[in-house]
Amino acid sequence: MPVTSIDKDPENLTMTIVADFPVPVRRLWDAYADPRQLETFWGPPEYPATFTRHDLYPGGWSEYFMTGPAGNRSYNFWEFLSVAEGESFHVISGFADENGQPNAHMPRVRMHFTFEEAAQGSRLVGRTTFSSLEEMEQLISMGMVEGTKAAMAQIDDVLADLRSFAADRMVEAQLLSDTQVRVSRIIRGSVQQVWDAHHDPELLRRWLLGPDGWQFTDCQVATDVGQTYRYAWADANGENGFALTGEVKESQPPHREVTTESMEGVDGPPTLNEQTLTSVEGGTLLSLLITYSSKELRDTVLATGMTDGMEISYSRLESEVLQGA
Structure with missing residues (x-):
């Protein structure tokens, strides 16, 4: 003991x-x-x-x-x-x-x-x-x-x-309640580097590309409370596009940011995303608490392979932005 x-x-x-x-x-x-x-x-x-x-x-x-x-x-x-x-x-x-x-x-x-x-x-x-x-x-x-x-x-x-908590593990999602999911991953970089990679348009365009072969067609970044953002993607042919939009509700650089998030053109209340960056051995622990309006919406989004897509992006963040930085 x-x-x-x-x-x-x-x-x-x-x-x-x-x-x-x-x-x-x-x-x-x-x-x-x-x-x-x-x-x-x-x-x-x-x-x-x-x-x-x-x-x-x-x-x-x-x-x-x-x-x-x-x-x-x-x-x-x-x-x-x-x-x-x-x-x-x-x-x-x-x-x-x-x-x-x-x-x-x-x-x-x-x-x-x-x-x-x-x-x-x-x-x-x-x-x-x-x-x-x-x-x-x-x-x-x-x-x-x-x-x-x-x-x-x-x-x-x-x-x-x-x-279970090693730096080389892929994105993991943990159900905290009927409407809340905590997504976690250790990213090989400092807290400041990971924060900057989420707020610098030039850096975002290098890693937040969506699935391999897709295009990042719009990158409007929000950094201060009250500002809105818009990220949009399309496939290699410029088709089948979609966009995510939201507003910054809270910002405490370089550790914590709270935003809303909605898919453009889809009715329904937005999610609330609370992202926290914490220094740990091996890099920065990114914890993203997502609050949905219902259990049904939570399960529907998770079933789309959301965490697989996030893993592709975070892996690209490490290899294309943070490696050798």
Whole structure:
């Protein structure tokens, strides 16, 4: 079991957990940076976590829910106060409603995680600071210590599973709910390079070409909130074309962007696309959370081979734009 000590200090309103792991610091850090990995151990086995947002940068925000045995959900958030890549991050953590809005009636804590080299590999020191003794006693009575132990007991299996999260894996889609899909891929390049490749028209024209042999016929890029974009393609004969359009709703370069997306000429509400770029070993983890208007639309789009097309484009991004950059 990785937890080596738990120190509760009511006088200073803190609880400190120390855990040791037989892996390099970078491997341990990436388990917390990658929402696919983090959600496999953040909640205890009977209350697994699902992260619908995870922005590991200063000023970033994470949202997740834990699902109980009866299907009940507990919603939570993190607000990132500071991040030193590979070394530490500091968050405000609290309860939220199903829309991710903080619950003002429940306690909030500050959590500071430090990742250190140790004789056997790496050490995680997690220090939680409470607002008052009453809130400290309340959260501990709710099973905070037991839940943390049970959750962290799962980390070893995740850390040992290098294959599932390796940088050479193709695009993968994970169903998070009836209307949400998280698409993930590690792209061999820095966060800034991947961001620029999504916003520089000259770079976009080199990789966002669609299927082999197709033409990129229109590339109107949006970079600021409120701006609209339009991308259009046609086959080698200039026929069977289609276009995607949308509006930028949120932009936090070079880490996060939220846009709407619609297929031109097709009726129905647009999707909401939340793209986050996170530095991990081997490159940049691109996480794209897509929210559809219905389960039926979600399934219809996935059945078109969407992820296969995305893989073609991301592979081209690596080979034609980022290789040697």
